[in-house]
Amino acid sequence: MRLRFDRQLNWLHVELIKLGSLCEKAIALSARVLEARSDEVIDEILGVAAQIKAKEKELESYCMMLLLKQQPVAKDFREISAALKMVSDLERIGDQAADIADLSRHIRGETVHGLLHINDMAEATVKMVTASVDAFVKGNLQLAEKVMEDDDIVDSLFNQIKDELICMIQEKRIEAESALDLLMAAKYLERIGDHAVNLAEWVEYSVTGKRKNNEVPQNLW
Amino acid sequence: MTKKIFRSMLLLSMIVLVAAIGGVMGVLYHYFSENMSDTLRSEAMYLAVAVDDEGTGYLERLPAQTERITLIDGDGTVIYDNMADPSNMENHADRVEVKEAMERGYGESSRYSGTLSERTMYYAIRLSSGQVLRVANTHYTVFTLFGGLISPIVLILAGMLILSAVISSRVSRRIVEPMNVLDLDHLDQVPVYDELVPFVTKISRQKKTIKRQLADAKKQQEEFSVITENMQEGFLVIDSETEVLSFNKSALKLLHADYFAPKQSVLTLNRSEAFCQAVEAALGGEHTEAVLELGQKRCQLIANPVWEKKTVKGAILILIDVTEKMDREHLRREFTANVSHELKTPLTSISGYAEIIQNGFVRPEDVGKFAGKIFEESQRLITLVNDIIRISQLDEGLMPYEHEEIDLYEEAKETLVHLEPAARHRGISLSLNGEHFYISSVRTILHEVLFNLCDNAVKYNKENGSVRVTVGRQDGHVTLTVEDTGIGIPQEDQERVFERFYRVDKSHSREIGGTGLGLSIVKHGAASMGATIDMKSTLGEGTAITLRFPLAVETAQPDGPEQH
Numbered sequence: 072m073r074l075r076f077d078r079q080l081n082w083l084h085v086e087l088i089k090l091g092s093l094c095e096k097a098i099a100l101s102a103r104v105l106e107a108r109s110d111e112v113i114d115e116i117l118g119v120a121a122q123i124k125a126k127e128k129e130l131e132s133y134c135m136m137l138l139l140k141q142q143p144v145a146k147d148f149r150e151i152s153a154a155l156k157m158v159s160d161l162e163r164i165g166d167q168a169a170d171i172a173d174l175s176r177h178i179r180g181e182t183v184h185g186l187l188h189i190n191d192m193a194e195a196t197v198k199m200v201t202a203s204v205d206a207f208v209k210g211n212l213q214l215a216e217k218v219m220e221d222d223d224i225v226d227s228l229f230n231q232i233k234d235e236l237i238c239m240i241q242e243k244r245i246e247a248e249s250a251l252d253l254l255m256a257a258k259y260l261e262r263i264g265d266h267a268v269n270l271a272e273w274v275e276y277s278v279t280g281k282r283k284n285n286e287v288p289q290n291l292w
Numbered sequence: 293m294t295k296k297i298f299r300s301m302l303l304l305s306m307i308v309l310v311a312a313i314g315g316v317m318g319v320l321y322h323y324f325s326e327n328m329s330d331t332l333r334s335e336a337m338y339l340a341v342a343v344d345d346e347g348t349g350y351l352e353r354l355p356a357q358t359e360r361i362t363l364i365d366g367d368g369t370v371i372y373d374n375m376a377d378p379s380n381m382e383n384h385a386d387r388v389e390v391k392e393a394m395e396r397g398y399g400e401s402s403r404y405s406g407t408l409s410e411r412t413m414y415y416a417i418r419l420s421s422g423q424v425l426r427v428a429n430t431h432y433t434v435f436t437l438f439g440g441l442i443s444p445i446v447l448i449l450a451g452m453l454i455l456s457a458v459i460s461s462r463v464s465r466r467i468v469e470p471m472n473v474l475d476l477d478h479l480d481q482v483p484v485y486d487e488l489v490p491f492v493t494k495i496s497r498q499k500k501t502i503k504r505q506l507a508d509a510k511k512q513q514e515e516f517s518v519i520t521e522n523m524q525e526g527f528l529v530i531d532s533e534t535e536v537l538s539f540n541k542s543a544l545k546l547l548h549a550d551y552f553a554p555k556q557s558v559l560t561l562n563r564s565e566a567f568c569q570a571v572e573a574a575l576g577g578e579h580t581e582a583v584l585e586l587g588q589k590r591c592q593l594i595a596n597p598v599w600e601k602k603t604v605k606g607a608i609l610i611l612i613d614v615t616e617k618m619d620r621e622h623l624r625r626e627f628t629a630n631v632s633h634e635l636k637t638p639l640t641s642i643s644g645y646a647e648i649i650q651n652g653f654v655r656p657e658d659v660g661k662f663a664g665k666i667f668e669e670s671q672r673l674i675t676l677v678n679d680i681i682r683i684s685q686l687d688e689g690l691m692p693y694e695h696e697e698i699d700l701y702e703e704a705k706e707t708l709v710h711l712e713p714a715a716r717h718r719g720i721s722l723s724l725n726g727e728h729f730y731i732s733s734v735r736t737i738l739h740e741v742l743f744n745l746c747d748n749a750v751k752y753n754k755e756n757g758s759v760r761v762t763v764g765r766q767d768g769h770v771t772l773t774v775e776d777t778g779i780g781i782p783q784e785d786q787e788r789v790f791e792r793f794y795r796v797d798k799s800h801s802r803e804i805g806g807t808g809l810g811l812s813i814v815k816h817g818a819a820s821m822g823a824t825i826d827m828k829s830t831l832g833e834g835t836a837i838t839l840r841f842p843l844a845v846e847t848a849q850p851d852g853p854e855q856h
Contacts, residue, residue: 078533085534085557092563208560 091204097168102193116172123165153277167259192228203270215271225264298460332415336427366422389416526611574607630793638669679809686816707742719756726763729770731841741817744810749776769840780831790815
């Protein structure tokens with residue numbers, strides 16, 4: 072019985088790795104699409120996002136099935152509940168990558184890119200997602216910590232881009248529509264960074280049983 | 293074991309006990325009955341004689357007796373009884389023993405009482421008066437006797453139980469003990485009883501077989517791991533759940549994993565799409581190949597399914613570092629493209645000039661000039677082809693390979709003499725410094741290398757510049773440095789100038805007339821002589837290229853600097 076359960080947990084782990092890999096691909100592609108627009112790549116991203124969505128549903132019901140049928144406790148329970156949460160964070164990452172791809176269709180004026188730090192931000196976000204998936208795959212707490220720290224870089228880059236855009240709008244160097252789209256794209260990237268941090272926190276939870284800044288109240292009942 | 297022995301022992305003693313009791317009781321009972329009937333008979337006879345002589349009064353004078361004595365008249369009426377009132381007793385004429393006595397003179401019989409616990413024996417004898425005298429005695433039956441024996445039997449049984457428990461546990465311990473203390477590692481030296489010997493021999497034989505098989509298996513395992521560990525290629529075996537069963541160091545190195553915990557999915561090592569797909573395809577039963585981008589390197593992944601009874605039990609993954617191979621392939625493609633281009637350019641010119649002449653568009657006095665151009669281009673073509681041939685020879689190691697002692701200084705001097713006219717034409721001064729050092733080398737290759745180096749120094753120099761060649765010694769090496777005051781090589785191109793057909797300034801190459809193979813020849817030539825190349829260059833100021841030869845013989849002859 073335990074052997075079967077172990078195999079099910081193993082399968083879940085492997086599938087999560089695959090889902091993580093898909094998300095990495097989606098966000099890496101959308102970073103590329105921000106740099107140089109390409110309809111082919113946009114279609115590819117949308118395909119990957121659909122794949123991610125399907126996998127999310129599959130893994131979610133699998134986790135539920137495990138919780139119901141195996142009634143796990145202790146570490147097993149942590150692993151499955153963390154997986155359940157990670158699945159939705161990963162799905163959000165995939166979805167927002169697709170949103171960025173969608174937005175990039177409307178952003179005009181390649182010259183704007185060089186002046187903005189949006190590519191730096193995309194690069195930093197891709198790194199964060201990769202690192203958080205890495206942390207999960209290897210169960211590496213240091214990597215998870217690093218992801219949480221790196222979020223500050225992405226956040227400050229977002230503020231910088233916002234200021235830059237304000238400047239450009241005031242100086243009328245950019246179309247208002249493009250400026251808004253760029254701001255949205257930057258916001259999505261910032262959100263993806265937050266999801267990466269969530270992932271890292273769930274990794275920490277599934278390994279140590281503790282959640283940062285989120286202690287469960289002892290006198291709950 | 294103890295229980296079994298105990299049970300059989302108890303059973304045995306019970307059987308013995310029952311048999312003994314039965315036998316003894318049967319024999320004794322029979323003996324006692326015989327004895328009693330004898331006593332009864334003789335007693336009856338004595339009494340009969342006495343009664344015959346003295347009449348009934350004798351009986352009444354007898355003291356109280358255990359036996360019952362009855363006197364019965366000829367018609368069966370009881371006349372006397374010593375234990376009951378005769379008037380109350382019924383007629384005894386139909387009693388077996390009385391009847392017999394009436395007929396034959398004596399009779400006997402025995403009857404059980406109502407409870408079967410007692411048995412009464414009768415003996416009757418006919419008196420001369422026709423009366424019958426009957427003597428009776430009562431004794432206990434077998435059952436009563438047995439009933440009396442029950443408590444001692446129970447005692448004996450209890451004793452037997454205890455005794456057989458003790459004995460059986462002892463016996464079984466003694467049987468089992470040699471097996472328990474059996475030292476399985478030294479079976480030959482164990483003292484065992486005879487019945488155990490075949491058992492022990494068989495175990496020891498099997499043990500040896502197992503030991504040998506284990507050793508064989510271990511050896512095979514070691515051989516296998518030595519092979520896989522020393523493989524350049526990465527090697528991974530996974531099961532159908534993608535769990536890693538076996539891996540070697542190269543695999544971890546190629547996949548950039550410094551540590552791998554066992555029993556993990558192979559996807560924890562690499563989760564790129566190509567890798568996932570290859571693993572999935574292999575586990576689906578297909579042979580797959582893919583090229584993985586791993587940081588700076590490229591790896592070829594070969595994934596093969598492992599079949600067992602028509603189901604895929606796992607897969608074998610092999611990783612081969614193909615970075616160099618792909619780079620070489622890239623270079624080769626580039627070389628082919630370059631060669632065709634370099635060959636085509638002069639040929640196009642030649643064909644163009646020839647066509648113009650053929651069509652008669654050239655004035656007769658200009659034909660010479662055109663012929664000159666054609667000659668020039670053909671010369672260029674010949675130089676190029678020669679260079680290509682030379683570089684292929686160096687590449688393939690086909691150049692004559694006779695090593696001889698060569699004075700590097702003299703060789704350099706000779707080269708500079710050759711280049712003197714070209715240098716003078718552009719006002720470039722050539723100088724040679726240093727001492728005479730001998731190196732062991734192949735003259736043609738050395739000449740080729742020196743010529744190309746110095747030729748480059750002159751070609752890529754400024755007007756009125758200078759070229760300085762120095763032969764010296766440094767750290768056990770003979771060095772030859774060619775310095776120029778030329779145009780220099782930009783930092784980003786310094787790595788690539790030794791590549792075939794690589795040019796820093798592509799637009800001016802034709803004016804200068806190089807083939808783009810000079811430094812490539814230098815590189816290959818130096819490599820075949822075992823020399824190393826060191827290049828320092830500053831854009832706009834000049835280039836210094838140093839060749840370091842391994843020192844052959846200590847025959848330095850001090851000689852002053854010579855000017856050319």
